[in-house]
Amino acid sequence: MLAMFLAISLTGATGRAMAADFDKAKAAYEAGDYATAAQEFRPLAEAGDAKSQFNLGVMYENGHGVAQDNAAAIKWYRRA
Numbered sequence: 001m002l003a004m005f006l007a008i009s010l011t012g013a014t015g016r017a018m019a020a021d022f023d024k025a026k027a028a029y030e031a032g033d034y035a036t037a038a039q040e041f042r043p044l045a046e047a048g049d050a051k052s053q054f055n056l057g058v059m060y061e062n063g064h065g066v067a068q069d070n071a072a073a074i075k076w077y078r079r080a
Contacts, residue, residue, distance in 0.1 A: 004031065010017065020045055021043070022041075022049065022051065022052060023038055024040050025037050025040030025041045025044065025052065025055070025057075026059075028040060029041075029045075029055065029059075029064070033065075034055075034059065034064040034065025034066075036065075037055075037059065037064070037065055038056065038065035038066050039065075040060055041055050041059070045050055045079070050079075050080045051080075053076045053077075053079045053080035054076070054077065054080035056076040057073045057074070057075075057076035057077040057080060058073075059073040060070045060073035060076060061073035067076050
């Protein structure tokens with residue numbers, strides 16, 4: 001029973017942390033701080049967050065905070 005409670009608690013905490021990190025990444029992007037946005041979106045995208053994957057695709061397509069790379073953009077779009 002304790003193990004189930006811990007698993008549920010940790011899942012909720014992780015979800016809230018990911019949401020906070022996404023908000024930080026989004027705010028950085030909207031402020032034009034693309035390097036910070038890429039740094040914040042990447043771990044979320046690698047963890048499977050579709051919105052972050054899509055946003056990294058946009059960043060690679062446009063060269064915002066990362067070197068412009070259409071192949072990388074397509075990779076992130078497909079993952080999203």
